Amino acid sequence: MSHIPVLLNEAMEILKPRKGEFFIDATFGRGGHSEKILEAIGKTGALLAIDWDEKAKERNSKLLENKNVIFVNSNYAKVKDILKEKNLPKADGLLLDLGFSSDQLEESGKGFSFKKDEPLIMSYGEDGLTAGEVINSYPQEKLEEIIRNLGEERFAGRIARNIVESRNAIPIETSFQLAEIIRKAVPGGYERGRIDPATRTFQALRIYVNGELENLKTVLGDLGVILKSGGRAAIISFHSLEDRIVKNYFRDLKKSDKAELLNKKIITASREEATANPRSRSAKLRGIILK
Numbered sequence: 001m002s003h004i005p006v007l008l009n010e011a012m013e014i015l016k017p018r019k020g021e022f023f024i025d026a027t028f029g030r031g032g033h034s035e036k037i038l039e040a041i042g043k044t045g046a047l048l049a050i051d052w053d054e055k056a057k058e059r060n061s062k063l064l065e066n067k068n069v070i071f072v073n074s075n076y077a078k079v080k081d082i083l084k085e086k087n088l089p090k091a092d093g094l095l096l097d098l099g100f101s102s103d104q105l106e107e108s109g110k111g112f113s114f115k116k117d118e119p120l121i122m123s124y125g126e127d128g129l130t131a132g133e134v135i136n137s138y139p140q141e142k143l144e145e146i147i148r149n150l151g152e153e154r155f156a157g158r159i160a161r162n163i164v165e166s167r168n169a170i171p172i173e174t175s176f177q178l179a180e181i182i183r184k185a186v187p188g189g190y191e192r193g194r195i196d197p198a199t200r201t202f203q204a205l206r207i208y209v210n211g212e213l214e215n216l217k218t219v220l221g222d223l224g225v226i227l228k229s230g231g232r233a234a235i236i237s238f239h240s241l242e243d244r245i246v247k248n249y250f251r252d253l254k255k256s257d258k259a260e261l262l263n264k265k266i267i268t269a270s271r272e273e274a275t276a277n278p279r280s281r282s283a284k285l286r287g288i289i290l291k
């Protein structure tokens with residue numbers, strides 16, 4: 001199933017794109033949010049669409065044909081540099097819809113999903129560290145730390161030990177292989193069957209390989225350079241580690257009187273959306289407006 005945009009109307013409520021404005025969708029994906037933004041800013045507005053995954057360009061090529069849309073295949077941590085390189089002004093709005101898309105889960109062939117047998121890559125971009133390299137070469141203590149901190153996995157120690165024992169016998173090359181090793185490492189009845197035991201470890205590896213928390217901190221730290229006065233940012237996150245970072249940066253900006261929060265209470269998916277799109281259940285939206 002193609003990616004369904006999450007908290008679409010809620011994000012538009014925060015961003016309030018208006019005719020003629022310049023917006024950045026820094027996690028273009030399939031362009032679900034971009035479509036709405038483009039509709040609102042109209043032909044006189046402009047949209048900078050960024051995605052680290054070069055395939056994103058093909059997922060909504062029709063939208064990217066618009067003359068007032070520029071697509072850049074890059075890491076959003078570089079938004080500040082992209083604006084400079086392309087000679088673009090500060091923006092009226094920025095959207096970040098973090099993590100990966102359903103398209104990537106289902107058809108990237110990069111091992112994001114433990115439900116498909118694929119090589120362990122997990123990077124959004126085409127080069128850099130792969131999950132397979134981490135799994136097969138990192139010391140046990142480092143693996144345990146990654147799985148505990150980025151997966152919030154309480155059986156990180158047992159999982160890391162089983163990974164190292166298994167790889168000593170045979171290299172761990174695919175997502176099925178890794179998922180089995182994880183399932184065997186945790187006690188029976190783990191999570192009472194609510195989630196697959198491999199979920200947290202796969203999340204940890206994806207976050208680590210892509211430096212996701214560092215990228216998020218970089219772009220948040222650059223907000224004052226990316227957005228003009230009166231510019232809005234909306235950030236949709238999918239787990240507590242990301243949301244904590246966003247919450248703290250926004251709180252600090254407010255404390256230093258550089259911005260106002262656009263929602264005091266965290267915005268989550270309505271019951272209808274959560275039923276229609278299970279992916280939206282963990283989504284959290286925060287918005288801010290610069291002074």
Ligand SMILES: C[S@@+](CC[C@H](N)C(=O)[O-])C[C@H]1O[C@@H](n2cnc3c(N)ncnc32)[C@H](O)[C@@H]1O
Nearest residue numbers: 005027029030031032033051052053075076097
């Ligand atoms: C949840 S999807 C976005 C979906 C999009 N809003 C839509 O409605 O179709 C997240 C996208 O962000 C991209 N991404 C993740 N980290 C990135 C980064 N650091 N820089 C640029 N793109 C990134 C992923 O490749 C993925 O396509």
